[in-house]
Amino acid sequence: MNKKLVSLMTLGASTLPLVLASASCNVEKSGENVSKEQGLINQLSQLSKEEKAKLIDALDLKKVLSEEEKAKLVEKVHNQAGLFGAVVWYIKSVENHISRKQSFVLAKAAFDNLMKKGNSQNIEYGKNYNTIQKVENAGEGKSVPVVFMDIDETVLANDYIEGLSVYEKGFFHEGTKVDFDVKGLRREIPGAIDFINYIQSKGAVVMFNSNMPQGKKVVEGTIENLKALGLKFIEPWQFWMRGSLPYQPTSETASVLKSLRENVNRDKESVSSIKFDQTKYAAQPWLTFENWENAKALGKSVLKNTRMDAVSENQETGWNLKLADNKSGEAVKFKVIMKIGDNYNDFFDNIAPETNDERVAQYKNNPALKALFTNINGAKGQKATYDKTTKKVTFKELEWDQFYVQTPGNAEYGDWSKEYGYGAFTKIAKALEEITKDSKWQEKPTEKSIDKSIETDEATNNGTVSPSA
Known part of the structure; x- marks a missing residue:
């Protein structure tokens, strides 16, 4: 030796x-x-x-x-070791497969319940878009129902990139993900394609609201991917991802935005100079960018909730879909009736707190918000806003019902893991230590600790709510 x-x-x-x-x-x-x-x-x-x-x-x-020293040593060997088990469970377990499938069984049942309220809420169902391959203007005073869906881990699996990022790279690199996405090789989340085909045969349309960048090749690759998986109706105007812009740029920056869309190179200076007029809707919010990084950078200023709210709020002129597909209506008015995502921020990215405890509290303490996830018959829709001055969150009740479906959370890069450095082993270990030292886990349940879900139509909250975030 x-x-x-x-x-x-x-x-x-x-x-x-x-x-x-x-x-x-x-x-x-x-x-x-x-x-x-x-x-x-x-x-x-x-x-x-x-x-x-x-x-x-x-x-x-x-x-x-010591335990702390061991955690630091593990983190030095692999900085995201804290996610290994979560990612493997997410990708390999039958339990997660079943949970994802069940999410869309629930979504279909909720959609059927909302469809029964169409006439009373001026929402028009009945068209089979899988067959007619276009979306026409709704009848007088009516709107076309929209189901907003996230893409990553909600419609398309991210398994390969998640596994690669954690095991080999030790960090998330968006460029690697984009390169893979444009190839159109991803599998579906169990039940997602069947659900989309179902609702689009009943007169609703899906719009995709993702943090994937609204790059030209990304959208084109995703469309081909979805078609290969059996999606029967899909058009470019259905993509409202990061970089889709529902409002017009100011007159001073309109030409800058046009050039930025066409620029194949990264242009930080132009991105920072563009301003928007939020009193005027853009003609084609779904337009793409040649360089996906420009879409991502500009899109950071337009949150998911801003995009989703705009789809429903443009009731004066509606959206000219014909500009995109040369066959659909020129003044299509929409109402968002459902949202489906794997991440809490897919529903409320403009008000979601940073820490997990705060996020759970926001959900539990607000009946109107909670009803959107638990009342399968549909609860009054809510527009969430955040006042930067007062730092208060408010909900304003909409005129129609909605239902939200939370699919099993993203094990790797969901916002739950942001608090822990996206899998930093020392932070995961510290969280476990705090859990073991929290006396509440060794005490008997109390009336206050029991989570009473909202299950009936009557259990909804009217008016504006000011939740404790």
Whole structure:
């Protein structure tokens, strides 16, 4: 056996783990300690991989390192180790497969219930868009129903990129994802395509509201992907992703926006200069960008809720879909009746708090919001707004009913993991420590701790609500 290995293994039980611990904790070291540590590092560098493995096996790190030091050491080996189990469960487990499928069984049942209210709420059903392949203007005083759906983990699986990002790269790189998305190779989330075909045969249309960038190649690749999976009706105007712009640019920046759409290069200066007039709707919000990074950068200023609200609110002139497909109506008015997503921010990105505890509290403490997820018969729709000055959230009741479907959450890059550095092992470990030290988990349930879901039509909240975020 290598003499250096024998020497190091002799030191291993007491000295060498301290080198690893100090490296993981970045503690200050005296000159003597630095000299000793450097000597050990020099000896380590001369060992073969097999010898290093034997040395690690000989160390008793569990006894030498604290829980915090062990977590830091794991994070140094792989910064997103905290997500390994979550991602594998999300991709491989039958439980998640069933949960995703069940989400769309629920969605279909809720849609059927909302459809029964069409006449009383001036929403027009009955057209089969899978057959006629166009969306015409609704009748006088009527609107076409819209189901807004996220794409990643809601319609199309992100399994390959999630696995690659966590296992090999250790971080999420959007360019890698975009390159894969344009190939059109993704699988469907179980039940998603069948659900879309169903509702579009009943007179509703799906619009896609994703944080995927509204880049030309991204949209084209996604359309081909959806067609290959069996989607029967799909048009470019159905894409309202990051970079779709529902409002007109100001007259001073209109030409800048036009040039930016056509620019194949990244243009940070133009992105920062564009302003919008939120009293005027854009003729074609769904137009794409040659460079997806320009779409992403500009789209950050127009949140998902802003886009979804605009679709319903343009009731004076409606949307000219004929500009996009040369066959649909020139003044189509819409009302959003459903939202489906895997992330809480897919429903309320303009008001969603940062931490998980705050997000849970926002949901639990607001009957009007809660009813949108739990009343399968449909609850009064809500427009959520956030006042930057007062830092208050308010909900304004809409004139028609809605239902929201939360599909199983994104295990890797859902906003739940933002609080934990998107899988930083030290932060995940700290969260587990806090859970074990929280006395509430060892106490009997109380009346206050029981979550009473809203299940009936009567259990809805009228008027404006000011929730505690």
